[in-house]
Amino acid sequence: MTVAAVHGGGIADHIHPEPQSFIRRYIFSIDHKIIGIQYIITGFVFLVLSGMLAELIRVQLMHANGGLVSNDTYNEIYSVHGSAMVWLVIIPLVTGGFGNFVMPLQIGARDVAFPWLNMLSFWMFPVAGLMLFSSFLIGAPVAGWTEYPPMSLQAGPGTSMWCAAIFLIGVSSTLTGINFLVTILKMRAPGMTFTRMPLFVWAQLATAPLSMVATTALAAALAALFIERQFGVPFYDPTKGGSPILWQHMFWFYSHPAVYIMILPAFGIISEVLPTFSRKPIFGYKMIAFSSVAIALAGFMVWAHHMFTSGLAPFLQLPFMILTFVIGVPTGIKIFSWMATLWGGKIHFTSSMLFAIGFLALFTFGGITGILLAAVPFDFHVHGTYFVVAHFHYVLVGGSLMGIFAGTYYWFPKMTGRLMNEFWGRLHFWLFFIGFNGTFLPMHWLGILGMPRRVPVYDPQFQGWNQFESIMSFVMTLGILIFFANLLVSIRNGKKGGANPWNARTLEWQIPSPPHYYNFKNIPAVYALPYDFSEPLPYTGLENELTDSPAPATAGAH
Amino acid sequence: MVEQRDPAVKLDRGFWIVTAVLAVLSICGIIFWYAVPLQHWLPESAQPADQVDALFAFMAATSTALFVFVCGYILYFSIAFRARSTDAPDAIGVQIHDNHKLEFWWALIPALFVILLSVLSVKIWWGIQIAQPNNGMVLEAIGHQWFYTFRYPNVKGEVPDEMHLALGVPVTLHVTSSDVIHSFWVPTMRLKADMVPGLINTIRFTPSAVGTYKIICTEFCGTQHGEMNKQTVVIQSKADFDKWYQATQAAHANMSDALATVSTGAINLAGGDAAAGQQLFSQKCSACHAVGPFSQRIVGPGLKGVLDDPAHPNLVDGDKATPADVAKILQNGFKGDLGVMPNQAQNGLSDKDIANLVAYLASLK
Amino acid sequence: MAVATLPHAQTADHGEVDRLYAETRDLRLNGFLLFLVSDVVLFSSFIFAYLYMRNTGQGWPPPGINRLDVAFAALNSVVLFGSGATMHYALENWKHGNFGRYAGLMVATIVLGAMFLCGQGYEYTTLYFREHVSWAGSGIFGASFFTLTGMHGFHVFVGVWYLTVLLLQSVHGVYTKQKYFGLTAGTLYWHFVDVIWVVLFSIFYLI
Numbered sequence A: 001m002t003v004a005a006v007h008g009g010g011i012a013d014h015i016h017p018e019p020q021s022f023i024r025r026y027i028f029s030i031d032h033k034i035i036g037i038q039y040i041i042t043g044f045v046f047l048v049l050s051g052m053l054a055e056l057i058r059v060q061l062m063h064a065n066g067g068l069v070s071n072d073t074y075n076e077i078y079s080v081h082g083s084a085m086v087w088l089v090i091i092p093l094v095t096g097g098f099g100n101f102v103m104p105l106q107i108g109a110r111d112v113a114f115p116w117l118n119m120l121s122f123w124m125f126p127v128a129g130l131m132l133f134s135s136f137l138i139g140a141p142v143a144g145w146t147e148y149p150p151m152s153l154q155a156g157p158g159t160s161m162w163c164a165a166i167f168l169i170g171v172s173s174t175l176t177g178i179n180f181l182v183t184i185l186k187m188r189a190p191g192m193t194f195t196r197m198p199l200f201v202w203a204q205l206a207t208a209p210l211s212m213v214a215t216t217a218l219a220a221a222l223a224a225l226f227i228e229r230q231f232g233v234p235f236y237d238p239t240k241g242g243s244p245i246l247w248q249h250m251f252w253f254y255s256h257p258a259v260y261i262m263i264l265p266a267f268g269i270i271s272e273v274l275p276t277f278s279r280k281p282i283f284g285y286k287m288i289a290f291s292s293v294a295i296a297l298a299g300f301m302v303w304a305h306h307m308f309t310s311g312l313a314p315f316l317q318l319p320f321m322i323l324t325f326v327i328g329v330p331t332g333i334k335i336f337s338w339m340a341t342l343w344g345g346k347i348h349f350t351s352s353m354l355f356a357i358g359f360l361a362l363f364t365f366g367g368i369t370g371i372l373l374a375a376v377p378f379d380f381h382v383h384g385t386y387f388v389v390a391h392f393h394y395v396l397v398g399g400s401l402m403g404i405f406a407g408t409y410y411w412f413p414k415m416t417g418r419l420m421n422e423f424w425g426r427l428h429f430w431l432f433f434i435g436f437n438g439t440f441l442p443m444h445w446l447g448i449l450g451m452p453r454r455v456p457v458y459d460p461q462f463q464g465w466n467q468f469e470s471i472m473s474f475v476m477t478l479g480i481l482i483f484f485a486n487l488l489v490s491i492r493n494g495k496k497g498g499a500n501p502w503n504a505r506t507l508e509w510q511i512p513s514p515p516h517y518y519n520f521k522n523i524p525a526v527y528a529l530p531y532d533f534s535e536p537l538p539y540t541g542l543e544n545e546l547t548d549s550p551a552p553a554t555a556g557a558h
Numbered sequence B: 001m002v003e004q005r006d007p008a009v010k011l012d013r014g015f016w017i018v019t020a021v022l023a024v025l026s027i028c029g030i031i032f033w034y035a036v037p038l039q040h041w042l043p044e045s046a047q048p049a050d051q052v053d054a055l056f057a058f059m060a061a062t063s064t065a066l067f068v069f070v071c072g073y074i075l076y077f078s079i080a081f082r083a084r085s086t087d088a089p090d091a092i093g094v095q096i097h098d099n100h101k102l103e104f105w106w107a108l109i110p111a112l113f114v115i116l117l118s119v120l121s122v123k124i125w126w127g128i129q130i131a132q133p134n135n136g137m138v139l140e141a142i143g144h145q146w147f148y149t150f151r152y153p154n155v156k157g158e159v160p161d162e163m164h165l166a167l168g169v170p171v172t173l174h175v176t177s178s179d180v181i182h183s184f185w186v187p188t189m190r191l192k193a194d195m196v197p198g199l200i201n202t203i204r205f206t207p208s209a210v211g212t213y214k215i216i217c218t219e220f221c222g223t224q225h226g227e228m229n230k231q232t233v234v235i236q237s238k239a240d241f242d243k244w245y246q247a248t249q250a251a252h253a254n255m256s257d258a259l260a261t262v263s264t265g266a267i268n269l270a271g272g273d274a275a276a277g278q279q280l281f282s283q284k285c286s287a288c289h290a291v292g293p294f295s296q297r298i299v300g301p302g303l304k305g306v307l308d309d310p311a312h313p314n315l316v317d318g319d320k321a322t323p324a325d326v327a328k329i330l331q332n333g334f335k336g337d338l339g340v341m342p343n344q345a346q347n348g349l350s351d352k353d354i355a356n357l358v359a360y361l362a363s364l365k
Numbered sequence C: 001m002a003v004a005t006l007p008h009a010q011t012a013d014h015g016e017v018d019r020l021y022a023e024t025r026d027l028r029l030n031g032f033l034l035f036l037v038s039d040v041v042l043f044s045s046f047i048f049a050y051l052y053m054r055n056t057g058q059g060w061p062p063p064g065i066n067r068l069d070v071a072f073a074a075l076n077s078v079v080l081f082g083s084g085a086t087m088h089y090a091l092e093n094w095k096h097g098n099f100g101r102y103a104g105l106m107v108a109t110i111v112l113g114a115m116f117l118c119g120q121g122y123e124y125t126t127l128y129f130r131e132h133v134s135w136a137g138s139g140i141f142g143a144s145f146f147t148l149t150g151m152h153g154f155h156v157f158v159g160v161w162y163l164t165v166l167l168l169q170s171v172h173g174v175y176t177k178q179k180y181f182g183l184t185a186g187t188l189y190w191h192f193v194d195v196i197w198v199v200l201f202s203i204f205y206l207i
């Protein structure tokens, strides 16, 4: 074996030849990079679909008495919009997409621990997506992405389809969690101790157990809902002794941690983008790394803040309220550390960096409204109103989605070897940023003043602001349209970027773009954190990566 | 590459000027939220609303200050530390990794703030949940698809359309639902409780301003959830309220307590099968009734020994506790102080089922 | 800047097996344990649901339903725990090269597992035909009892098949005295099923 490298045999050098058939290479691939890109493409397709549903919502709400679609259709639209955005867009993109593509490269692994399982997880995702969207044919779910019974027990057959689809994507998410956890714990390159891992890897490490544990709890809740709907076995129906509140507990025990599944990897992306484009080490590495873990742990203890008005015993409201406040502290530490990373930097305003900076502002805003919601007395007022809608679009769109955009501009050159166009990237940013605030900022006061959510028609006094929001949402859509155009054009025609166009220092940038089949010719050794711009790169064993010496993938089988 | 380790970490004049500007902006923000409180846009109509508004003012003011600082610094750093065209292409920033003193403070200050906010929120929570007077009227609001009804003491049946309240008279409001989850929200009272079938939630408040205020459903409840915002709370002076109350009492006086009758005629109770009744009971009745003493209430009362209970000799409808009268309640349903007992059709019972159930109930001693 | 000394992944002692096998086994073992963890969460969620409903209901068992037959279930539990013991010794014997006794103990494990399933089947039929307790028709009692024990029974059922396959594999020489990851996984799974039963038995029959 020509690759019997410095570090001896074992998994790291156990190499199969690259498959040559198109199907094994690009469709049923077991290569984490291809799978990552598959996730990203599929996720973006669902972003377009559920974004179109969002625009249907906005068109309907241009008039106080609706008029575009019937009430029931409207309910189907936002239910699928919310479910798809959460389960088919954000979660798959930040874990399956960026996690798959970037994480093994960053830890110096040749692949994830269970490549075949990885492929299986991926393929559950489009199937689940098709199931969810095809439920429109048989009457999609209407009771929102939260599907509270008894409403969801009475609704049409699409709700059972929804259960099955979400169950499937949940299994996929659980398997990915297991896969990533083992990969990060067991397959780091020699010398990459926990405190030398890039922060994106830390974010994935904090997220993986959430996907694993919380999602399984959701699976139980969904299975029970499905069984009750199909076989009449009572769990949630109060007239048969079940409890609708039980569903709420089980659902939010998953879905609150799920919001951290959606945001922690985005935090990770931001922690990579900011130092690279400030040309500075990340400020407070350890605090950022550990606060992710703290958030993940605390995230399991606050779920009932979604249920303050639903009949939770009054004295239980207090611990949930206070624990929810407490989550603001580790999150604040992150925000302040990122702020300090900017200080004294040499900041390059690439599109990626613009999105990262925009993220800081918008996520902070959304986080703060979250703290407001956590205060029980104020939540009594605004629960179930557009204030909540505003809060979560700030953290989800202004947070997770902006993080995804930042990550796309950042890693696109690694995936394709070409750069995305910067002019259109910046235009995308500004249209999106302005359109976003225009769409979602007014929702705060609409909610406070009395506009409930999930309504196809509303009090005419709110019509003016709603029209403004709808128009601004078209601006945001234009921005995203530009993004997709830029993406498609750049795949073929983008400027060549070379291995490391951003002068970034994490491991994935030290190998060619796109990386070859088994990532590293030799597994490198790591002897320090990656973020010190004044130091030489902290890796050894990478000398041959960018030269033409033969790639190990050709080195043969076992 | 220029060696830039351990630079003197100095904050220059620009930083302090920006800090001063941000401080002024924050103070303006704080003044704004106290000068123009929430009730300026949305009037208050019940007593704990002022407390919610006070909490909101505090949170909005502090949040504004926090947000101004975070965004202000981000903006300032972005501008002040941008790479310039005069910089060497490989120029790097100052290579600092952390600053433990700084990190300590920015963990401590939010932590202290969280404590402060918790204390304030708990205090106001106490004022809303615990310290409200409970010597006032006890009312009920029931959510239906897609309207509310209300129950008043000594008013037979349910009051549709408007909920009348007397200015200054404390109210304990129990809410529940007859079908799916609804929610009872009066924005001007800043109070909300979900109406969950099989569960009773309670809010307490004291009406504080005469007027007509919207009740809005904020929990998705089906096709016309969006239209479930037409009914109102009418707060009247005590005198006006009493007038309305008496008129309503009179108007409802000869309303029957029975829900619409489905089967006519008395049920033949002979040959009821207690074992079959027991089976039925666990399916249809045990959600609302315990097999325990009358006082062991779930939704309806405990049913152990209904027919022979010295502590509770009469049935809820006031009649003697005879098998025939129990059957009548099962047949017609009953709406009383405790809530709604569904009728035969709603419970899906045949006449035979009723006979079996009565036999079973009679066997409970 | 000093070059830090690298911790050497390859200094670990892998005993008599080759490194590649040791590393793969290590990964698979971790993966398998995490799979069991998520399975624990699945059971825990249903257990939470059961305890929640039980406590919001009106006493347990609900009116009209008799207490479960503890004696029979206890007997059945003994069968299951016995199979846990035989499984444990099967693996030990494999490790020490006593393949004959290994096979005997595996057969015993499989038979005991199947007996447990039969016992459960008997319990279900008596409940259904004699006490008229069913999955969908007996309120939250039927729902939680049959769902949880059914899920457990399904795990036992899968386990019986899994162990049978492992036994056939080992007879055909898939495993060696050094390389027997499949057998370790099978043992872990079987113990996991036992532990879950301890919990289910306590919450349904004892409290």
Ligand code: HEA
Residues within 6 Å of the ligand: A047, A048, A049, A050, A051, A052, A054, A055, A057, A058, A078, A079, A081, A082, A083, A085, A086, A089, A090, A143, A144, A145, A146, A389, A393, A396, A397, A400, A401, A439, A453, A454, A455, A456, A473, A476, A477, A480, A481, A484
């Ligand atoms: C990550 C999650 C995510 C994301 C990204 C979004 C994105 C958007 N959301 Fe969504 N939303 C949710 C998660 C998300 N939402 C959830 C969970 C709910 C709750 C559902 C419930 O109540 O159960 C909700 C509910 C919700 C509502 C409330 C509905 C109601 O309560 O009645 C509204 C109303 O305006 C809304 C609007 C929007 C808009 C305008 C966008 C925009 O940002 C979308 C912009 C994107 C695109 C438009 C796609 C890209 C565009 C193109 C490729 C061009 C082609 C498109 C066209 C020609 C139209 N959303």
Ligand code: HEA
Residues within 6 Å of the ligand: A146, A259, A260, A262, A263, A305, A306, A324, A325, A327, A328, A329, A331, A332, A333, A335, A363, A364, A365, A366, A367, A368, A369, A370, A371, A373, A374, A375, A379, A382, A383, A384, A388, A391, A392, A395, A396, A399, A400, B066, B070, B110, B111, B113, B114
């Ligand atoms: C990415 C997703 C995401 C994230 C990260 C968050 C983060 C937070 N969320 Fe949010 N939330 C959602 C997605 C998310 N949420 C969704 C989808 C819903 C609605 C679901 C539905 O009903 O359909 C929801 C609903 C929701 C509710 C229920 C509202 C209701 O229905 O009545 C509450 C209540 O407590 C809440 C609170 C919080 C808090 C406290 C945080 C915290 O984690 C935020 C922490 C961040 C900060 C605080 C900002 C930065 C910190 C500083 C600058 C330091 C100083 C500040 C302090 C110490 C206060 N959220």
Ligand code: CUA
Residues within 6 Å of the ligand: B143, B144, B146, B181, B182, B183, B217, B218, B219, B220, B221, B222, B225, B226, B228
């Ligand atoms: Cu009633 Cu919504």
Ligand SMILES: [Cu+2]
Residues within 6 Å of the ligand: A255, A256, A259, A302, A303, A305, A306
């Ligand atoms: Cu939450």
